[in-house]
Amino acid sequence: MSPRIYLATTGRILAQLRADHRTVALIVAVPALLLTLLYFVFNDEQRFSPIALIMLGILPMLVMFLVTSVAMLRERTSGTLERLLTTPLHRADLVVGYATAFAVAALVQGLVLVSVAHWGLGVETAGPLPWVLLVAVVGSVVGVATGLLASAFARTEFQAVQFMPLFIGPQIFLCGLLAPRESMPELLQRVSDVLPMTYAVKGLQAVGSQGDPTGDVLRNVAILALFAVGALALAALSMPRQTR
Amino acid sequence: MSERTGEPAIRAKGVRVSRGGREVLHGLDLEVAAGSVIGLMGPSGCGKTTLMRSIVGVQRIDSGELTVLGRSPSDPAVRHEIGYVTQAVSVYGDLSVRANAAYFAALQGSSRADADEAIATVGLADLADRPVDRLSGGQASRASLACALVGLPRLLVLDEPTVGLDPVTREDIWTHLRSLAEQGVTLLVSSHVMDEAARCDSVLLMREGDLLAHLTPAELLERAGTTNAEDAFLTLIREGGER
Numbered sequence: 001m002s003p004r005i006y007l008a009t010t011g012r013i014l015a016q017l018r019a020d021h022r023t024v025a026l027i028v029a030v031p032a033l034l035l036t037l038l039y040f041v042f043n044d045e046q047r048f049s050p051i052a053l054i055m056l057g058i059l060p061m062l063v064m065f066l067v068t069s070v071a072m073l074r075e076r077t078s079g080t081l082e083r084l085l086t087t088p089l090h091r092a093d094l095v096v097g098y099a100t101a102f103a104v105a106a107l108v109q110g111l112v113l114v115s116v117a118h119w120g121l122g123v124e125t126a127g128p129l130p131w132v133l134l135v136a137v138v139g140s141v142v143g144v145a146t147g148l149l150a151s152a153f154a155r156t157e158f159q160a161v162q163f164m165p166l167f168i169g170p171q172i173f174l175c176g177l178l179a180p181r182e183s184m185p186e187l188l189q190r191v192s193d194v195l196p197m198t199y200a201v202k203g204l205q206a207v208g209s210q211g212d213p214t215g216d217v218l219r220n221v222a223i224l225a226l227f228a229v230g231a232l233a234l235a236a237l238s239m240p241r242q243t244r
Numbered sequence: 245m246s247e248r249t250g251e252p253a254i255r256a257k258g259v260r261v262s263r264g265g266r267e268v269l270h271g272l273d274l275e276v277a278a279g280s281v282i283g284l285m286g287p288s289g290c291g292k293t294t295l296m297r298s299i300v301g302v303q304r305i306d307s308g309e310l311t312v313l314g315r316s317p318s319d320p321a322v323r324h325e326i327g328y329v330t331q332a333v334s335v336y337g338d339l340s341v342r343a344n345a346a347y348f349a350a351l352q353g354s355s356r357a358d359a360d361e362a363i364a365t366v367g368l369a370d371l372a373d374r375p376v377d378r379l380s381g382g383q384a385s386r387a388s389l390a391c392a393l394v395g396l397p398r399l400l401v402l403d404e405p406t407v408g409l410d411p412v413t414r415e416d417i418w419t420h421l422r423s424l425a426e427q428g429v430t431l432l433v434s435s436h437v438m439d440e441a442a443r444c445d446s447v448l449l450m451r452e453g454d455l456l457a458h459l460t461p462a463e464l465l466e467r468a469g470t471t472n473a474e475d476a477f478l479t480l481i482r483e484g485g486e487r
C-alpha cells in the first residue's frame with residue numbers, strides 16, 4: 001500500500017459520494033426516518049426504547065451493505081477497476097480507501113441516528129451515549145466491508161441488490177430482535193454466533209442495561225472489527241489483477 | 245528516463261491466451277519498436293482487446309513470453325510507465341474531468357499541474373470542471389484519454405480511441421497521438437476502421453487470434469495491389485483465411 005494512493009482514492013470516493021445526494025440521503029436520513037416511523041408504530045416509549053436500540057445495530061449495517069455493494073460493483077463493471085489495476089494502485093489501497101470513505105459517512109450517519117434516537121425519540125440507556133455511537137458506527141463499517149465483498153459475487157447491480165435478503169435477512173431474524181437468542185434452537189444460536197449483526201446488537205444491549213458496559217462493548221466492538229477486517233481482506237482477494 | 249535504444253517496447257513470443265475456456269490468441273510473435281505509433285487492426289472479435297489487456301498486465305497468459313518495456317507485464321514497475329485506455333470510457337462519470345485527471349495523476353505520482361496539462365492536450369480545458377456524465381461521447385472519450393496521459397507514460401495502449409467520433413475530433417486525437425510519439429512515447433492503438441492504418445508507422449494485422457502481418461501502411465497497399473486501405477485489409481484478411 002502507498003499512503004499517497006490510499007489518500008487520493010479515499011478522497012476520490014468521498015467526492016463521488018458528496019456529488020450523489022440521493023445516496024447521502026439514504027445513508028444519513030433514511031435510518032433516522034425509519035426509526036422515527038417505528039416510534040409512532042409502537043406509540044409507547046417503554047416498549048419502543050429497547051427495540052430502537054437494536055435497530056441502531058441493524059439499520060446502519062443494512063443501508064451500508066446496500067450502498068457499498070452497488071458502489072463497488074459499479075467500479076468493477078464500468079471498467080475503472082480494470083484500469084486502476086494497470087496503475088501503481090494496489091487493490092488494498094482501493095478496498096481500504098472505500099472502507100475509510102464510507103466509515104466517514106457511517107460516522108455522520110451514526111451521529112444523526114443516535115441524536116435523533118436520544119433527544120428526539122427519548123431512547124434512554126443505562127450506559128453512556130458515546131458507546132452507542134461507537135457500536136452503531138463499527139456495525140455500519142461491517143456493512144461497508146461485507147458490501148464490498150458481496151460485490152465480488154454479483155455481475156450486475158440487480159444481482160447485487162439480490163444479496164440483501166440473503167445476507168441481511170437471516171441476520172435480522174437471528175440477532176435477537178424478534179426472539180431472544182437464548183430461546184432459539186441450539187443450531188440457530190450457533191449460526192447466530194457467526195453473524196456480525198449479533199455482536200452489534202449484543203454491544204448495544206449492554207449499553208442499554210449496564211451502567212458501566214465498557215468490557216462488553218469493547219469485546220463486541222473488537223469482534224465486529226475482526227469481521228470488518230476479514231471481509232475487507234477477502235474483498236481485496238476477490239479482485240485479482242490478472243483475470244482469465 | 246533512460247532510453248534503452250534498440251530494445252523493442254513490446255516483444256511477444258508464442259503468446260497464447262484463453263478467455264472463458266477458449267483459446268483466443270493462438271501463439272502470437274511480434275516486436276514493436278519504441279517511439280512509434282503502431283496500429284492494431286483486425287475485425288471485431290479477432291483478439292485486439294485481449295492482446296492489449298495482456299500487454300497492460302490484467303490478462304493471464306497461458307504460455308509464451310511477453311515483454312513490455314523490457315519487463316514482464318505483471319512486474320509492478322511497468323505500471324509506472326504505461327497508460328491504458330479501455331475500449332469503453334472508463335472514468336468516473338459523476339466527477340469532473342479535472343477531478344478524474346487529478347486522481348489518475350495522484351496514482352502515478354504526478355501533480356495537479358500535470359493533470360491540467362493532460363486535459364489541455366486533449367482540448368478539454370474549457371470543460372475541465374464539468375462532470376464527465378454531462379459531456380458528449382467524443383468529449384468523454386477524450387477525458388478518458390487525458391487520464392492516461394498524465395505524467396507522460398513511456399507506453400500508451402489505446403483500445404479503439406476514435407470509435408464513434410466525428411472526423412474533426414478523430415483528426416484532433418490523431419494529431420495529439422502523433423505529437424506524443426514525437427516526444428518518444430510508444431503508442432499501440434487498436435482500430436477496426438481500416439483507413440486509420442495510414443496514420444500509423446506500422447500496422448499489426450490480426451485475424452481470429454493470429455497475427456497475419458506486421459507492415460508499414462505503404463507495404464500494406466503494395467502487397468494488396470490497391471490504393472485504398474479498406475480494400476487492402478479485406479484482401480489480406482481473405483488471403484489469411486485461405487492459408
Ligand SMILES: Nc1ncnc2c1ncn2[C@@H]1O[C@H](COP(=O)(O)OP(=O)(O)O)[C@@H](O)[C@H]1O
Pocket residue numbers: 263264268286287288289290291292293294295
Ligand atoms: N470476458 C470474456 N469471456 C469469454 N470470452 C471473451 C471475453 N471477452 C472476449 N472474449 C472472446 O475473445 C475473443 C477476442 O475478443 P476481443 O479481444 O475482445 O476482440 P476484439 O477486441 O478484437 O474485438 C472473441 O472471440 C470474444 O468472443
Ligand SMILES: [Mg+2]
Pocket residue numbers: 289292293294331403
Ligand atoms: Mg475490442
